[in-house]
Amino acid sequence: MQLIGRNLSPFVRRTAIVLNLLEMKYEQVGLSTADDTDKIAKVNPVVRVPSMILDDGENLLDSNAIIDHLLEVGDPENSLLAPSxxxxxxxxxxxxxxxxxxxxxxxxxxxxxxxxxxxxxxxxxxxxxxxxxxxxxxxxxxxxxxxxxxxxxxxxxxxxxxxxxxxxxxxxxxxxxxxxxxxxxxxxxxxxxxxxxxxxxxxxx
Ligand SMILES: N[C@@H](CCC(=O)N[C@@H](CS)C(=O)NCC(=O)O)C(=O)O
CATH class of the missing domain: 1.20.1050.10 (Glutathione S-transferase Yfyf (Class Pi); Chain A, domain 2)
Incomplete structure (x- = not known):
């Protein structure tokens, strides 16, 4: 899995912390919206971070959607967010x-x-x-x-x-x-x- 964005972005950092807490392996690609517009646009047409590229190539946008997925697959005990x-x-x-x-x-x-x-x-x-x-x-x-x-x-x-x-x-x-x-x-x-x-x-x- 690749996490796109730098930890200066609070939205990227909170995603990285959730990945760490759930002990999920990932590679971080430290692109910045100010300096790497073209590269980020290839992943997210709105040119924002974070985005996440899953191992099968599927591309998730927005920390809310990414964390929703991480909790679904990586937090079976619902430790970070109660189920209901x-x-x-x-x-x-x-x-x-x-x-x-x-x-x-x-x-x-x-x-x-x-x-x-x-x-x-x-x-x-x-x-x-x-x-x-x-x-x-x-x-x-x-x-x-x-x-x-x-x-x-x-x-x-x-x-x-x-x-x-x-x-x-x-x-x-x-x-x-x-x-x-x-x-x-x-x-x-x-x-x-x-x-x-x-x-x-x-x-x-
Ligand atoms: N709702 C989004 C917000 C993401 C966001 O605003 N990221 C900033 C970096 S801190 C960004 O990409 N800014 C560039 C822009 O909006 O033009 C999320 O939670 O991921």
Whole structure:
């Protein structure tokens, strides 16, 4: 299996962590949407990452679809996501908050870095960053309430929460001044000490 994209992308990184947690073998092809547009377009006509090429050549697009497949084939015990009911809904709700933080943090990055400086709209940046902060605060509250975000073990909720936290640390570090989300930071530190998470940390260069 090939995972297309670099771990700077939170969507790629969360996919890589799920692969690691499920101990599934894969090769990562570190293409960037900024520099490798033509190569990515051959795999995904919308030119986004991640995508995943399965061993038989089938091509999956979007971290949600990829992770859905990985859980189906690689998580028979439904450890990362309960099969049904209130537990499944609760994990999906927390995972959606983490995913939403990723989307908003990426959106803020594009607004600030992909426009000429005089065309950046501060009002929009502030709104989007308020959404990032709202999501991080909710995850921090959940992290402060118990050992795991939901239930008695690590789930997709932690994967997304930790990746969202770490991406904001890279992309909007000024939002993390004075550690405003200490319980989430502690959770991130705990998870990043596990090779499944730590081995995927983005290394520039
Ligand atoms: N919903 C998608 C979002 C993927 C996404 O936005 N990836 C970014 C990289 S962080 C990307 O490809 N950006 C290029 C673009 O949208 O033009 C997922 O979960 O995979």
């Amino acid at each position: 009911g209130a537990d499944r809904r609760a994990v999906l709700r927390l995972a959606a908050i983490g995913h939403g933080v990723m989307e908003k943090a990426v959106s803020s990055t594009y607004e600030r870095n992909r426009r000429p400086k005089d065309k950046v709209f501060d009002g929009w940046v502030n709104q989007v960053e308020g959404q990032v902060q709202g999501g991080l605060a909710a995850l921090n509250d959940a992290a402060a309430a118990s050992e795991w975000l939901h239930g008695d073990h690590l789930t997709l909720a932690e994967v997304n929460a930790v990746v969202a936290h770490d991406f904001v640390m890279i992309a909007e570090k000024y939002l993390m001044k004075d550690d405003p989300y200490p319980a989430l930071t502690a959770l991130a530190n705990r998870c990043n000490a596990m090779p499944a998470f730590g081995d995927t940390a983005f290394k520039p260069g």
